[in-house]
Amino acid sequence: MSSKGDHGQGASERDGVRDGGGAPASGRYRNRAGALLLAAACGFVLYGLFRGEAAIVLNKAVNICLECIGLG
Amino acid sequence: MRRKSKWIITGSLLLAAAMLAGGCSQPGAGRAGAEGVQEVASGEREPGTGADEGNGAMQEGADTDKAGEIAGEAEKDAGSTGEDALRPDGLPVQMPAFTTTDLAGNEVTESIFGEKDLTVLNIWGTFCSPCIREMPELGEWAKELPENVQLVGLVVDIEGEDDTVHKELAGEITDKAGADFTHLLVNMDFAPVMGQVVGVPTTLFIDGDGKIVGDPIVGVNVGGYKKFVEDYLSEQ
Amino acid sequence: MKMKHALRRKLVQIAAFGFSNIHLTNFRGGRIYQGKWKQFCNPGLNCYSCPAAGLSCPIGALQAVGGSMNFQFSFYVAGFLLAVGALFGRAVCGWVCPFGLFQELLHKIPSPKWKLPGWMRYLKYGILLVFVILLPVAATDYMGMGKPAFCQFICPAGTLEGGLPLLGTHPELRQSIGALFFLKAAVLVITLGGCVFAYRFFCRVMCPLGAIYGLMNRVSFFRLEVDPSKCINCGKCARECGMEVDPVRTPDCAECIRCGDCARACPAGAIRLGFGRRYSGKKG
Numbered sequence: 210m211s212s213k214g215d216h217g218q219g220a221s222e223r224d225g226v227r228d229g230g231g232a233p234a235s236g237r238y239r240n241r242a243g244a245l246l247l248a249a250a251c252g253f254v255l256y257g258l259f260r261g262e263a264a265i266v267l268n269k270a271v272n273i274c275l276e277c278i279g280l281g
Numbered sequence: 282m283r284r285k286s287k288w289i290i291t292g293s294l295l296l297a298a299a300m301l302a303g304g305c306s307q308p309g310a311g312r313a314g315a316e317g318v319q320e321v322a323s324g325e326r327e328p329g330t331g332a333d334e335g336n337g338a339m340q341e342g343a344d345t346d347k348a349g350e351i352a353g354e355a356e357k358d359a360g361s362t363g364e365d366a367l368r369p370d371g372l373p374v375q376m377p378a379f380t381t382t383d384l385a386g387n388e389v390t391e392s393i394f395g396e397k398d399l400t401v402l403n404i405w406g407t408f409c410s411p412c413i414r415e416m417p418e419l420g421e422w423a424k425e426l427p428e429n430v431q432l433v434g435l436v437v438d439i440e441g442e443d444d445t446v447h448k449e450l451a452g453e454i455t456d457k458a459g460a461d462f463t464h465l466l467v468n469m470d471f472a473p474v475m476g477q478v479v480g481v482p483t484t485l486f487i488d489g490d491g492k493i494v495g496d497p498i499v500g501v502n503v504g505g506y507k508k509f510v511e512d513y514l515s516e517q
Numbered sequence: 518m519k520m521k522h523a524l525r526r527k528l529v530q531i532a533a534f535g536f537s538n539i540h541l542t543n544f545r546g547g548r549i550y551q552g553k554w555k556q557f558c559n560p561g562l563n564c565y566s567c568p569a570a571g572l573s574c575p576i577g578a579l580q581a582v583g584g585s586m587n588f589q590f591s592f593y594v595a596g597f598l599l600a601v602g603a604l605f606g607r608a609v610c611g612w613v614c615p616f617g618l619f620q621e622l623l624h625k626i627p628s629p630k631w632k633l634p635g636w637m638r639y640l641k642y643g644i645l646l647v648f649v650i651l652l653p654v655a656a657t658d659y660m661g662m663g664k665p666a667f668c669q670f671i672c673p674a675g676t677l678e679g680g681l682p683l684l685g686t687h688p689e690l691r692q693s694i695g696a697l698f699f700l701k702a703a704v705l706v707i708t709l710g711g712c713v714f715a716y717r718f719f720c721r722v723m724c725p726l727g728a729i730y731g732l733m734n735r736v737s738f739f740r741l742e743v744d745p746s747k748c749i750n751c752g753k754c755a756r757e758c759g760m761e762v763d764p765v766r767t768p769d770c771a772e773c774i775r776c777g778d779c780a781r782a783c784p785a786g787a788i789r790l791g792f793g794r795r796y797s798g799k800k801g
Contacts (some may be wrong), residue, residue, distance in 0.1 A: 229471075241793070243603050244734040250599035257593025262582050263556040266594065268408050269581035269665075270565040270573040270625035272438075273480040275500055276411055277577065277668035278566045278680035279701035280693040370689065410662045417659070450603070457659050479547070479687045500693030 331504055368493065371477045376491045381468030383463045384436070393463070398429040399494075399513060400487040401506055404478060405433050406438040407450045411501045412460070412482040418503045420460030430510055434464035435471070437481060486513065526611070530618040536571070536616045536631045537561065538678075543568035547686025556603055558594060560601050561614030562632075564672065564724050568686075576649055576726055577668050577675075584663030586651030597760035598729050606737030610720060611774030616674045623712040624759075632758040632761060637722045638772060642670065667695070667725060673708040676701045690741045716759035717746055721772065722764030731771030741768045741775055742796045747787035754779035754788060 259262070299449070366374045369398050378391045394400050403419060405412035423432040436451045448466070455464060467475065484498045497515065498505045537559050540550045547569050558571040575594055582591030601609060610617050624630075644667065652666035668675050680701065684690050711718030720727050734740075743765050755763040757779050760772045764779045780788035789795060 236481045239736055240738075243738050246603040246733070247600055250596045250603055253592040253596025253599065254585055255596075257582075257591060257596055260588070260592070262588065262591050262593035265582050265588070266558070266567050266573050266578040266591075267553070267556035269577065271549065271551035272406065272408055273549055273566055273683065274409075276663070276669070277665055277670070277672075277675055277694065278564070278683060279498055279676050279698045279716070280680065280684075280690060280695075410658065410664065413660050413662060454660055479683070479690060496692075496694065497689060499689050502693070507693075508629050 285317045319333075365447055370496070371377075372485075372493055372497065373473040373493060376487055377470055377473045379468070381465050381470065383462075383465050383467050384448065384455065385464065389463065389465055394487050395432065395489055397431045398489050398517070399431075399510060401432045401510065402435055402485040402487055403432065403506075404435045404437060404481055404483045404485070406436065406481045406483065407447055407454060408438055408482045415501045415503055416454060416458035416460045420458050420462070422503065422507065423460065423462040427514065430514070434460070434462060435467055436464055437467045437475070437478075438470075439466045441449060443448045486510075522777055526776060527618075529764070532622075533561065533594075533613040534615040534618050535656050536561045539569060539640045540569045543761040544682060546662055548623075549790045554746035557579075558597050562616040562674050562724065564668075564675040564679040564684065567673060568679075568682050570678070574668075574674075576672070577665060579649055580612065580653045580663075580665035580668060583650065584657070589654045590650075598726075602730045602733035603737060605730075605739045606734040606775065607727060607771070607773060608737070608772075609730055610727050610740050611776040614726075616724075617720060617774070619778070620712040620717045620776075623709060624716050626713050628713050630716070633715050633718070633721060640722050641724055641728040644723055647726045650726045670700065671704055673701070673705040673719065673723075674800035676705045697726075698771070710768055717774075720774070721760065727774075728771075734771050734773060735769040736740035738792050740790070740794065741773060741777065741779075741791075742789045742794060743768055744787045744789065744796050747785045748783075749785050749787075751784065753782050753784060 283336060284486075303402070313415075315365075368374055376391055379389050380388065383389050405416070419432060426432060434455070439447050451464065455461065462477070481498065481502060484502075485493055486495045486497075486509055488494050494511055498509070518534045536601045543621070547568060549566060550571055554571050555573050556567060557572050558575040559570075560575070560580050563572070563574055565568055565577055574685075576600055578594045579591050582588050582594060616797065628700060648667035648671060653663035655663065656666065680698070684694070708719050708723070711722070740766060748765060750765065752763075752765075754765060758764065758773075759776070759778065760774055762770045762773045762779075764773070767773075776788055777790050780786075780790055
């Protein structure tokens with residue numbers, strides 16, 4: 210969640226900048242987290258494709274879903 | 282900074298590759314959509330090209346050799362002879378001649394309309410949640426109908442004779458709903474009608490001569506179907 | 518420089534809007550695109566019932582798979598959103614989302630302009646959880662199919678881009694206009710009004726997609742950084758920010774859409790938007 214997390218006005222000596230959000234986000238931590246997330250995301254996508262989710266997405270998208278546009 | 286860019290490029294390529302792989306491996310997503318029973322490319326991964334016609338019933342979707350665009354056929358035939366006369370709303374005056382099977386495997390032709398004074402044709406699809414939800418009520422109503430009226434279903438997302446997946450699903454739905462009235466499987470013969478169907482469920486009313494009477498009811502409205510039947514019968 | 522940045526972003530947004538809604542000829546016949554591209558998701562919010570839409574809406578897709586008979590959760594769509602978020606965070610909102618562009622244009626309509634109470638931004642997480650994730654799984658019928666609750670009850674983009682054009686071109690649909698449609702129309706009116714008075718009202722208060730991307734602002738590769746050696750703490754950036762973010766205190770705030778208006782406003786040139794880090798610590 211977003212935070213107006215108050216990390217003070219001064220820069221921390223170690224990090225060089227105050228990173229909002231309340232995380233101990235040094236650059237390296239952040240990059241690793243991002244890379245990990247990206248890798249996991251690719252895994253998700255592949256797994257989802259493998260179990261045929263794309264066909265469901267397509268099916269729902271090409272048939273006018275009266276339900277979806279407010280016509281029940 | 283350079284290391285960062287490499288990561289991003291790798292990540293993006295991975296993602297792109299994943300999507301491409303997914304696109305290729307998708308089993309035939311050919312679909313007879315409720316709309317004009319359009320064929321979406323089955324099997325081969327051919328994303329539709331940018332050029333699309335969008336006029337009337339012609340629609341995007343990479344063509345395959347599968348039985349062409351049903352709606353396209355409707356466009357061709359419209360208004361050519363007296364038999365293909367159209368109502369103001371675009372539906373044919375007369376239900377087209379057809380030969381198809383129902384879910385139970387029996388062959389059915391347009392003669393089915395002659396069996397009763399009024400046929401309520403409920404057009405639905407297995408992908409359509411509201412259709413599925415109204416099915417139990419339709420099943421009950423079918424049993425309560427007067428002798429000279431029948432309820433017939435038309436399943437639109439059957440992709441051809443060999444499409445067992447959707448047939449089974451449709452069968453499962455009708456079983457669970459207790460909707461054991463006749464359900465026809467759509468095919469190209471229904472083109473003149475399907476070309477005008479925007480979404481499902483759509484319910485048509487057909488008299489004993491095969492003529493479409495009254496206005497189609499689009500969307501779930503069992504009360505509306507019942508009312509029409511009552512009014513129609515009282516006018517006879 | 519000032520003009521250039523704002524214009525540049527608008528152009529990117531317009532291009533993205535165009536690519537998202539490329540099948541313009543479909544409006545005439547009131548048909549929707551039915552080709553294979555719709556198995557892929559648009560990174561931004563764009564209803565797939567819009568006649569011109571060429572890709573699927575990711576939020577709609579989440580509900581479609583979540584509400585399907587065999588699955589409760591979409592790895593495919595979630596993975597896509599996580600990947601995009603990991604790369605760009607909420608920059609998608611600021612540069613690529615068609616509905617975001619629409620809201621910005623609405624805000625240009627002259628009117629009193631209001632700030633929003635802080636608590637409102639949390640509503641979108643509730644909407645995401647309840648309407649996009651839970652209800653499609655929970656509100657099922659006898660076949661196990663769930664309702665696409667966000668699309669069905671809330672999404673103003675769907676009403677605007679899908680519902681209205683289709684009602685316009687298909688008279689036979691108008692008979693199905695009932696209580697549900699009036700509910701959605703009301704939501705649409707509130708959204709449109711809200712956007713006129715408050716910058717990107719929908720983005721801040723209601724959008725489940727923004728909620729997802731915003732959570733990844735903290736780890737995304739594309740980021741906003743403030744150079745501490747240049748920043749003079751004048752507060753101009755915070756005042757300029759339409760999303761009411763203070764870039765100096767919370768550069769990774771989940772509300773920041775990486776639009777760059779703050780960077781443009783900074784008199785010291787201390788704010789940077791881009792990939793990679795320059796100021797967050799020395800080496801790795």
